[in-house]
Amino acid sequence: MLKPLLAIALAVAWTATAQAGVLERVRDSGTFNIGFREDAQPFAFKNDIGEPAGYSVELCRAVATQVKKVTGVETLNVNYVPVTADNRFDMLSSGKIDILCGATSQTLSRRETMDFSIPTFIDGASVMFRKDGPQSFQELAGMKVGVRSGTTTQESLSGALAAANIEADVVPVASHQDGLAGLQDGSLDAYFADRAILVFLLLDHGTGTDMMLSERHFTYEPYGLAMQRGESDFRLLVDATLSSIYRSGAVTQLFQASFGAKAQPSEILKAMYVISALPN
Numbered sequence: 001m002l003k004p005l006l007a008i009a010l011a012v013a014w015t016a017t018a019q020a021g022v023l024e025r026v027r028d029s030g031t032f033n034i035g036f037r038e039d040a041q042p043f044a045f046k047n048d049i050g051e052p053a054g055y056s057v058e059l060c061r062a063v064a065t066q067v068k069k070v071t072g073v074e075t076l077n078v079n080y081v082p083v084t085a086d087n088r089f090d091m092l093s094s095g096k097i098d099i100l101c102g103a104t105s106q107t108l109s110r111r112e113t114m115d116f117s118i119p120t121f122i123d124g125a126s127v128m129f130r131k132d133g134p135q136s137f138q139e140l141a142g143m144k145v146g147v148r149s150g151t152t153t154q155e156s157l158s159g160a161l162a163a164a165n166i167e168a169d170v171v172p173v174a175s176h177q178d179g180l181a182g183l184q185d186g187s188l189d190a191y192f193a194d195r196a197i198l199v200f201l202l203l204d205h206g207t208g209t210d211m212m213l214s215e216r217h218f219t220y221e222p223y224g225l226a227m228q229r230g231e232s233d234f235r236l237l238v239d240a241t242l243s244s245i246y247r248s249g250a251v252t253q254l255f256q257a258s259f260g261a262k263a264q265p266s267e268i269l270k271a272m273y274v275i276s277a278l279p280n
Helices: 002-011 020-031 055-070 088-093 152-163 176-185 195-205 232-248 250-259 267-276
Strands: 033-036 044-046 077-083 098-101 114-116 119-124 125-130 143-150 170-171 191-192 211-213 220-224 224-230
Touching: 002 020, 020 033, 020 232, 033 044, 033 055, 044 055, 055 098, 055 232, 055 250, 077 088, 088 098, 088 114, 088 224, 119 143, 119 195, 125 152, 125 176, 125 195, 143 152, 143 176, 152 170, 152 191, 152 211, 170 176, 170 220, 176 191, 176 195, 195 211, 224 232, 232 250, 232 267
Parallel strands: 033 077, 033 098, 143 170, 143 191
Antiparallel strands: 098 224, 114 224, 119 220, 125 191, 125 211
């Protein structure tokens, strides 16, 4: 947990004009429910001691700190609720979670049924191969290509294959770990996912010697923290918290804690931090 980051979130100059919806429920119950993916490292996952961790989870922790301040709850119970790619939006719409933390892409169609914070990350889908298998996206004709089910990446893969006139067998998998395992045992010829996730699969499993990652980005994926639609007061609190983190520079600490001590945000991500650092 990044305590300095949470301290910065406490300093956000924002006060709710009307505590309705999520904020009112938290004030009455003393509980704030954070939904998080367990398989979306480095954005959201369970660490070695079984605790929620990752870039998006730390942002949600900062939000929780501000929720406690604004609602005046003396002891806030922050409840971490595991969600999957398949049930995460149902958990949000049903009110079982108050905010969704993971690798969640903002799209216009999704914004018809839920709200999003200002952007938290920018990524794009890419593809990972075995070094003794196909060497490019164009060589995937007739091959088995894995992709995490229930994600925008699954839709993007089908679109990319169609645009390139490639007929491949798209194989939905239950987790990114299953996708990597399929590559390792040969049941998959390639695995398609957001590039940051693929990089961490390689690093975490030490598979860099027998796998290769394409330099190509096939999609534009702007991530955000998702919440129930119509929660304007809560969304303002979330945006104010994120803007404060971006303005203060604390986001660099968070980024390096999640991606590695020597990691640096890309130029487009640095620009996103500047653009999204809204003034008070």
